[in-house]
Amino acid sequence: MSETKIQTMEEFAAASGISRPTVSKYFNDPGSVRDSTRQRIEKALLLFDFRPNIFAINQNRRSTKNIGIIVPYLADPFFAEMARMIERQCIDAGYWPILFSSHGQRQSEINALETLRSLKPAGALIAPLGRASDLELIRKFADDVPTVTFDSNQEIGEVFVGSNNSQSIGLIVEYLCRTGEPPCFFETAPVNPNAIRRRKAYVEAMERLGQTPEIIHAGEQSWDFEQTGLNEGKRVIAERKLPSNTVLCSNDRIAIGFLAAAYQMGLRVGRGPGCAMRIAGHDDHPWSRFTCPPLTTVSQDYSAIVETSVEKLFEIMNSGVRKPKREETLFDGKLVLRESA
Amino acid sequence: MSETKIQTMEEFAAASGISRPTVSKYFNDPGSVRDSTRQRIEKALLLFDFRPNIFAINQNRRSTKNIGIIVPYLADPFFAEMARMIERQCIDAGYWPILFSSHGQRQSEINALETLRSLKPAGALIAPLGRASDLELIRKFADDVPTVTFDSNQEIGEVFVGSNNSQSIGLIVEYLCRTGEPPCFFETAPVNPNAIRRRKAYVEAMERLGQTPEIIHAGEQSWDFEQTGLNEGKRVIAERKLPSNTVLCSNDRIAIGFLAAAYQMGLRVGRGPGCAMRIAGHDDHPWSRFTCPPLTTVSQDYSAIVETSVEKLFEIMNSGVRKPKREETLFDGKLVLRESA
DNA sequence: CAGAATTCTTTACGCGCGTAAACTTTTACT
DNA sequence: AGTAAAAGTTTACGCGCGTAAAGAATTCTG
Known part of the structure; x- marks a missing residue:
């Protein structure tokens, strides 16, 4: 492991013997370059473990790889668990999940939305607070950013996923x-x-x-x-x-x-x-x-809700067109018999 | 509320009648400009609600305003609550907290550290997993980034804050x-x-x-x-x-x-x-x-631990020098008598 | 093997802002 | 009022990368 200080893609491209635009292409989608060049890049990657500057990437890309996740109350393990599953699925799909909690408070949800907006996300998964939400704000957000709402059905966005x-x-x-x-x-x-x-x-x-x-x-x-x-x-x-x-x-x-x-x-x-x-x-x-x-x-079928939410989000993001009609997917619950009743 | 599409600081500066470098100065620290100009900027801000591009900011700033928070297990309300308090305190101090959970897993902690690193944070607050942690990795991280560890004392970094x-x-x-x-x-x-x-x-x-x-x-x-x-x-x-x-x-x-x-x-x-x-x-x-x-x-004195952690972190960040000796702050617990014992 | 189709290289520009330098205007103070 | 200090303007550069265009090299057809 050589400790040469490779800081920029320019330097890395030189070191790997590939032109910078091709290297850039590789980082956007490793499958978009020829096998032989991919191997050369990956060999160099092992030597220098270079990572492109995330800020420069996002400044220039038309659309970022960021996906916002907003849950109403992270101190509730129910939401913490859902957030965890969503994060994993986004990462696996090559996206960059960013988690926010509304902490049960209207103002926190508003802040999260604003912060998220400035991150220019490619999509968002939002479980609204509910009554306390600034619904108009979320709606406006969903107009600009592909958004799936889950858990709490507020007639927002194109897709809702939740429980029946x-x-x-x-x-x-x-x-x-x-x-x-x-x-x-x-x-x-x-x-x-x-x-x-x-x-x-x-x-x-x-x-x-x-x-x-x-x-x-x-x-x-x-x-x-x-x-x-x-x-x-x-x-x-x-x-x-x-x-x-x-x-x-x-x-x-x-x-x-x-x-x-x-x-x-x-x-x-x-x-x-x-x-x-x-x-x-x-x-x-x-x-x-x-x-x-x-x-x-x-x-509640946690994992089904999460999986479907993320899948639907990717659908919207990739289709590029707005769905003509709002879509709701509801999952059935199962009886869990324990001793209290 | 005019809906003029102000997108760049250039445009905003023109609209507010202030030069762009001064506007930039304002966004970095509103107190660094004269009162009269600050008011002019803020008046324009109300009209156009412009927000500087976060990616461009972080690309150019010597040091970002990002502060990383890594907790071992976010589905534990104890950590969720601490994370919430830390976030608040960072925001109040003008920083940008970014929350990660290790989900109890070694690999997640490693990923969080790497992701955090690419965010070039000004500082980090880390509650290590403990046994499962890659201690060397965290130590290397703490060498490069001002870091306070809390909750779990692993002989890492310059400052630890926790319970006695x-x-x-x-x-x-x-x-x-x-x-x-x-x-x-x-x-x-x-x-x-x-x-x-x-x-x-x-x-x-x-x-x-x-x-x-x-x-x-x-x-x-x-x-x-x-x-x-x-x-x-x-x-x-x-x-x-x-x-x-x-x-x-x-x-x-x-x-x-x-x-x-x-x-x-x-x-x-x-x-x-x-x-x-x-x-x-x-x-x-x-x-x-x-x-x-x-x-x-x-x-455990949650809030004291959080407050002190954040304060100490700001100290390290601002002092710029490494502490010669590792510092540990421990808070006493109080007996909470309920019925179980 | 020629020609078409891919893929890569070269060159160049721009994203939006931080920041520095030189200069000008405003404020503070004797 | 005059002068120094403070704060503003103008100009310019560069951050690290995405991306486009044009040409060169490679690979794929038949």
Whole structure:
């Protein structure tokens, strides 16, 4: 490994015996040069481990290889995990993923969008905050940059990929009704359309089954779901406001808070004898297998959502044309039976 | 808001009636121009909302305003939260934070370092993976780029900021001994120096108190702490290998797994009568208040660690000289009493 | 083997901005 | 008011690369 200080493509081209434009071509797409020249370049690459200046590249390329990823709340392992999978897939496809978190805050999302814009990305994958989003801003962004939205369906951009909340909620409502008292639905102030769709799906499923839907709406709009679930859960239990001994929570993080509330109020949760109540969630959150008792829930198909999102994005990016009609892809959830319900 | 398409600084300078070099000066440091000119520029900024091309800026600046952040595992809310705080502080100081996660994997950390390097950052804040790290690579990186390491002390770079494990473990060991059976120490294969230091601190604290240290070492090296805590916890409990009814876990995530294990094995956890065992953790992890029962633990001073890390980094960056001696700043933990111990 | 098709080399320009130097204008202060 | 210091303007260059055009070299046809 020679330690010659190759700094520019000019120098590298000279050292490898290939002209600079050809070397440039190689870095843009190694397959675009003849086999023999590619081998010569790669041999030189081993000797000097040169990397083109990323800023100069992006300044001159018509379109960068940057792909922006914006998730609403990175401290939620659900999104962290999705972000990780998206990153990997982008890298594998030769792109340069850049990750932003909105930290649950409107202003952070706006900042992320602006920063991302200045990176002149080739495309973007955005999971909007939801209620707190500046929808017009995101829409304008999506007008200029090929964009796929996921997780939270906000009628933005050409493509949305997410979960079939209607199906998945239907699944668990049916299960809960079949195996015990029909569930009531516990939600915090809905931060995004998923929450609203799930409530709607709950009502429809209950009515389909000839049951009376009961909704407990509690807490303020916040991404601190566990805390809200805990506080409001304790309150509801203390005030004996629970219309059913079975509680379906709008998502797993709320359910985790509710489980803690039940525990702290001395209620045993589970479906066995001696249990005072059942609690179920939605998402199959990474933590849900470690709760006490482990949480019964419906899984979201993370990897399918991610894979499809990225594929669709590449489609838009490569086609160059706008889709005439907005496209939605929804994946079904699967029942995950654990002990809490 | 005129929608004139101002694209370059040249155009913007013309529109604002200021020369381009002065405008450039303004964007580098708004305080470096006269008040009156700054106001004229900012007035124009409102009209045209122009932003300098980030690639052109970084290509020409001697040193960029980029600051790299590498955390070992972003799906851990502990790191997600730290990353968020670091980002904020960098932005407030006029820098451009770029976040990477090593995803618990050696290769991801290496990739992050290489990518970061090509971004020619002004500085970097790195929480190394630990055992899995390519230490030589990080060291070489730190030789070239002003670097502060945090969380995991690997003898890298000029400055480390982290927790005083010796003090914090001492604190909880003393508490546990004072209020019940002396604790045994439960750990998974140590992924980083913190784990090792904590074990050592446990042994020292126990000996100081005249007790016999008992260490349960279980599981493989992995960042999937909860799962390991659960699996190994169940095994240890089933095999009756617990030397004490009080278990101090190496960190909260392991403790969360162990709590689940105890629950699934039918052991009631807590310090009250009727409880079979006590479980304590370390870190005051965001989730630890939602476990059943809520987890007794020692807090790490997140925000102090973050603030100091960033401050020290700015010091190094601005001083321009290497510190003659490696500097370590450690923060004390505080006892967080909840119900699990 | 000739001719066509590819691929490479040479040459040149420009991206948008940082930065330096020389000069001019504005401000601060005696 | 006069003068020095500070801040602005003008001019010019270069960063490292993408990219285009024209010509030379190579490889692919039949």
